Amino acid sequence: MVKIGLEVHAYLNTHTKLFCSCSTIGITEAVENSRVCPTCLGLPGSKPVLNSSAINVGLKIALSLQCKLPKEMFFSRKTYFYPDMSKNYQITQYEIPIASKGKMESADESGKPFSVSITRLNLEEDPAKIEHVGGSITEAKYTLLDYNRSGLPLCEIVTDPVFKTPRQARLFLQNLEAVLRYIGALHPLFSLKADANISVTGGERVEVKNVTGYREVERALQFEIVRQNNLVRRGEKVERETRLWDAQAKVTRTMRKKETEEDYGYIFDPDLPRFSISKESMKIISKTLPELPREKIARFIKSGVPREIAKSIAGDLQLALFFEKLKSKSAPRWMLLLKKTLNYNDILVSEIKLSPEQFEKLIVAVEKGELSERAGELILREAILKPEKLTKLIEDNRTLSEKELKKIISEVIKKEKSAAKILRKGNRKALEFLVGKVMKASDRKAEPKNVKKMLRKL
Amino acid sequence: MWIKEAQELDKKYNIFITLAEKAEGKFPLAVKDNICTDGLRTTAGSKILHNYIPPFDATVVQRLKAVGAAVVGKTAMDEFGFGTFSVNCAYKVPKNPLNTDRSCGGSSGGSAAYIAASKHAKFALGQSTGGSISCPAAFCGVVGLTPTYGLVSRYGLIDYGNSLDKIGLLAKTVEDAAFALGIIAGHDPKDSTSLPLERRGYAKHCIPQDLKIGVPKEYFESVETGVEKAVWVAIKKLEAEGIEYREVSLPSTKSALFSYYIIAMCEASTNLAKYCGLRYGLSENPEGRSFNEYFSSVRTKGFGQEVKRRILMGTFARMAGYREAYYLKALKVRANVIAEFKRVLKSVDVLAAPTMPMIAPRFSEIASLTPLQHYTSDVLTVPANLAGLPQISVPCGKSEGMPVGLHFIGNHLAENKIISAGWFAEKIFGGKHG
Numbered sequence: 028m029v030k031i032g033l034e035v036h037a038y039l040n041t042h043t044k045l046f047c048s049c050s051t052i053g054i055t056e057a058v059e060n061s062r063v064c065p066t067c068l069g070l071p072g073s074k075p076v077l078n079s080s081a082i083n084v085g086l087k088i089a090l091s092l093q094c095k096l097p098k099e100m101f102f103s104r105k106t107y108f109y110p111d112m113s114k115n116y117q118i119t120q121y122e123i124p125i126a127s128k129g130k131m132e133s134a135d136e137s138g139k140p141f142s143v144s145i146t147r148l149n150l151e152e153d154p155a156k157i158e159h160v161g162g163s164i165t166e167a168k169y170t171l172l173d174y175n176r177s178g179l180p181l182c183e184i185v186t187d188p189v190f191k192t193p194r195q196a197r198l199f200l201q202n203l204e205a206v207l208r209y210i211g212a213l214h215p216l217f218s219l220k221a222d223a224n225i226s227v228t229g230g231e232r233v234e235v236k237n238v239t240g241y242r243e244v245e246r247a248l249q250f251e252i253v254r255q256n257n258l259v260r261r262g263e264k265v266e267r268e269t270r271l272w273d274a275q276a277k278v279t280r281t282m283r284k285k286e287t288e289e290d291y292g293y294i295f296d297p298d299l300p301r302f303s304i305s306k307e308s309m310k311i312i313s314k315t316l317p318e319l320p321r322e323k324i325a326r327f328i329k330s331g332v333p334r335e336i337a338k339s340i341a342g343d344l345q346l347a348l349f350f351e352k353l354k355s356k357s358a359p360r361w362m363l364l365l366k367k368t369l370n371y372n373d374i375l376v377s378e379i380k381l382s383p384e385q386f387e388k389l390i391v392a393v394e395k396g397e398l399s400e401r402a403g404e405l406i407l408r409e410a411i412l413k414p415e416k417l418t419k420l421i422e423d424n425r426t427l428s429e430k431e432l433k434k435i436i437s438e439v440i441k442k443e444k445s446a447a448k449i450l451r452k453g454n455r456k457a458l459e460f461l462v463g464k465v466m467k468a469s470d471r472k473a474e475p476k477n478v479k480k481m482l483r484k485l
Numbered sequence: 486m487w488i489k490e491a492q493e494l495d496k497k498y499n500i501f502i503t504l505a506e507k508a509e510g511k512f513p514l515a516v517k518d519n520i521c522t523d524g525l526r527t528t529a530g531s532k533i534l535h536n537y538i539p540p541f542d543a544t545v546v547q548r549l550k551a552v553g554a555a556v557v558g559k560t561a562m563d564e565f566g567f568g569t570f571s572v573n574c575a576y577k578v579p580k581n582p583l584n585t586d587r588s589c590g591g592s593s594g595g596s597a598a599y600i601a602a603s604k605h606a607k608f609a610l611g612q613s614t615g616g617s618i619s620c621p622a623a624f625c626g627v628v629g630l631t632p633t634y635g636l637v638s639r640y641g642l643i644d645y646g647n648s649l650d651k652i653g654l655l656a657k658t659v660e661d662a663a664f665a666l667g668i669i670a671g672h673d674p675k676d677s678t679s680l681p682l683e684r685r686g687y688a689k690h691c692i693p694q695d696l697k698i699g700v701p702k703e704y705f706e707s708v709e710t711g712v713e714k715a716v717w718v719a720i721k722k723l724e725a726e727g728i729e730y731r732e733v734s735l736p737s738t739k740s741a742l743f744s745y746y747i748i749a750m751c752e753a754s755t756n757l758a759k760y761c762g763l764r765y766g767l768s769e770n771p772e773g774r775s776f777n778e779y780f781s782s783v784r785t786k787g788f789g790q791e792v793k794r795r796i797l798m799g800t801f802a803r804m805a806g807y808r809e810a811y812y813l814k815a816l817k818v819r820a821n822v823i824a825e826f827k828r829v830l831k832s833v834d835v836l837a838a839p840t841m842p843m844i845a846p847r848f849s850e851i852a853s854l855t856p857l858q859h860y861t862s863d864v865l866t867v868p869a870n871l872a873g874l875p876q877i878s879v880p881c882g883k884s885e886g887m888p889v890g891l892h893f894i895g896n897h898l899a900e901n902k903i904i905s906a907g908w909f910a911e912k913i914f915g916g917k918h919g
Contacts, residue, residue: 115758
């Protein structure tokens with residue numbers, strides 16, 4: 028059995044850094060080291076001042092993920108030496124994080140809803156951006172540091188090891204990003220960064236770092252499963268270690284072995300007082316939140332959408348937002364088809380070119396009987412990325428009128444006299460055979476049900 | 486004129502690490518070298534910051550400049566404040582102006598010596614973590630005022646133990662100290678631990694108040710006879726003037742010392758991690774070395790022995806496996822110490838005790854002390870500092886010709902009471918030192 032847990036880092040959508048007033052707006056385009064001050068450079072005598080809006084954004088995430096909040100929280104110093112650290116300690120949360128024990132509705136690869144348990148959320152500052160020029164840290168000719176990144180507010184979101192496949196982990200990441208963007212918690216210039224913990228039966232836990240992009244997360248995890256299972260099969264040990272994903276070579280490589288936990292010598296950050304969140308401020312924050320996926324599920328069910336379908340749709344926020352624009356009665360069922368098509372083509376809802384209005388047109392055509400179900404599904408596959416073809420596809424695949432169908436049937440029967448003869452005696456095989464012939468002759472534009480009905484009447 | 490005097494005093498007593506080139510304003514101001522001054526070298530007494538010129542003023546410096554302060558120089562101190570006698574110095578060791586064979590106390594030794602010797606300056610900026618204002622004030626026969634933790638902004642103070650550090654004053658008189666406190670105290674949004682209090686005057690508290698004084702019996706246990714005598718004479722004099730005292734007990738005095746050193750060293754060991762030769766301060770050619778080798782090399786060269794000792798001990802006490810037994814336990818002890826002070830200060834207004842258990846020692850005597858003996862000489866100043874309580878040391882007499890300090894300790898934000906007590910005592914004992 029495979030167990031996967033994720034450690035996700037989200038850049039928070041605030042105007043200023045976590046502990047100073049340097050601007051974060053358009054930060055990735057800013058000239059290197061232009062958004063810095065004594066505090067984020069770690070100059071002697073500087074002090075951190077907590078950006079309360081980072082707390083508010085953190086609390087928004089906590090509410091959306093149905094987390095428990097502590098009575099009182101504080102920041103700690105995590106001390107280790109690394110060139111990208113302005114103080115050689117990171118201000119983060121250790122004993123008591125901003126929130127813990129939450130959950131998020133997601134869906135697995137078959138579209139089945141599943142709830143992801145969240146271990147904890149903590150706020151922390153980002154280190155500087157580091158660039159080793161001419162190789163890795165040991166081989167580089169020199170190293171460049173950009174402190175614009177230093178002090179950006181990050182929220183670390185840790186899940187329990189609930190994912191059984193790499194695909195589930197990837198779907199969750201896509202979904203989480205959608206939720207965080209939807210509630211306005213994620214900095215518009217950043218995606219989520221994720222480290223993963225993965226273990227197979229009979230092996231130790233391995234941490235995989237340095238993965239950019241959700242597709243890559245899936246690939247790195249797939250590689251790890253194969254690697255770890257091979258070790259177990261050969262009777263070798265899967266050691267506890269941290270591995271880096273090499274996206275070019277498509278392999279993971281050992282970064283450091285850990286016999287024991289690293290020792291960061293945590294102390295409470297004495298520059299930052301303890302603080303608590305009042306019930307009033309929580310009320311204000313919850314009022315700023317839009318309708319969350321779990322609330323959507325409840326509303327969908329109330330409006331008559333079957334429970335499983337409602338969960339499956341709202342397990343993907345983008346899908347839910349898409350669905351909300353549809354009015355047709357059969358829309359819920361079509362959303363499942365859409366989801367299937369997306370998975371089949373390995374694309375995201377956000378990558379769909381087809382607008383909800385165009386999708387609706389297709390659904391209506393099927394509802395009216397102008398298109399067969401099957402034709403509708405095939406058109407969806409093609410139009411999802413090429414909506415400009417939609418009108419023509421519907422026209423070309425239109426179901427035949429009764430008159431047109433009658434004409435084709437009489438032509439087929441003329442050709443297949445012997446089959447027609449047995450058919451009249453009630454032979455089922457002959458019916459099947461003739462339906463197939465009619466379908467072929469009609470260029471598959473006929474609805475098989477109708478063909479059967481008409482053939483029986485002969 | 487002020488610069489000239491500062492240069493002369495520096496020649497005699499090694500008071501300054503860095504002297505300003507010019508000082509124009511309404512009054513001269515000496516600043517302890519761990520308080521940042523815009524454009525004027527600030528080393529915190531360490532070689533690792535030998536070339537560091539801050540791009541900003543500490544809030545206290547900014548506030549004093551706004552009322553006419555002219556910074557004359559940055560005063561000598563133990564490296565990063567790690568010491569009791571201003572001998573753990575990367576630069577020169579300051580001498581006591583009353584007897585140059587003796588220490589001027591630490592770690593704000595330079596500022597105390599300057600106030601003792603200057604004809605122009607009325608007060609100077611000092612800073613206390615575990616007694617670094619009161620100790621040199623007592624040894625140099627000047628007034629030392631350490632405010633409640635959080636009353637004065639720490640923005641711009643180079644950190645030692647952030648939960649303990651307090652900027653305060655060395656002054657000629659209690660009134661001078663109280664006046665200066667009125668300028669530097671009050672909320673500063675740049676320091677999150679700064680209390681939300683508006684600025685107000687403190688000199689108005691230089692009036693007699695009806696105060697009940699408590700004398701903690703534990704504070705006489707390891708005190709030199711001469712100092713003990715002088716302090717009791719002072720207490721009796723106050724009694725004769727109608728200020729009654731009664732004996733009180735602070736049983737956790739000794740455990741406070743251990744708690745203090747553990748917390749201070751844990752915090753210090755993280756604060757000092759940033760000095761690695763990367764963006765400022767001491768640096769060398771990194772060619773051919775890994776970042777770890779480079780950091781280690783710079784830190785080995787830049788830090789003095791006492792600094793290394795405290796980094797090692799502080800790191801040890803917060804390591805997984807020891808954290809519980811040392812760091813977290815020290816925090817619990819601290820909470821007990823605070824509760825004990827609070828309980829005693831319900832029945833009395835201020836506590837009175839010897840500031841230091843000895844007079845300013847000779848340098849030759851200091852040389853023979855072990856690190857542990859150094860640390861235990863702070864036993865009288867540490868508990869109040871650990872608890873964040875305000876303190877004032879005023880000269881109250883002499884022993885072997887050297888001044889003895891009387892220490893008044895008040896409740897949190899009871900600056901009015903310790904100022905009143907200090908001011909009254911100063912009147913009774915005959916005012917300025919000398």
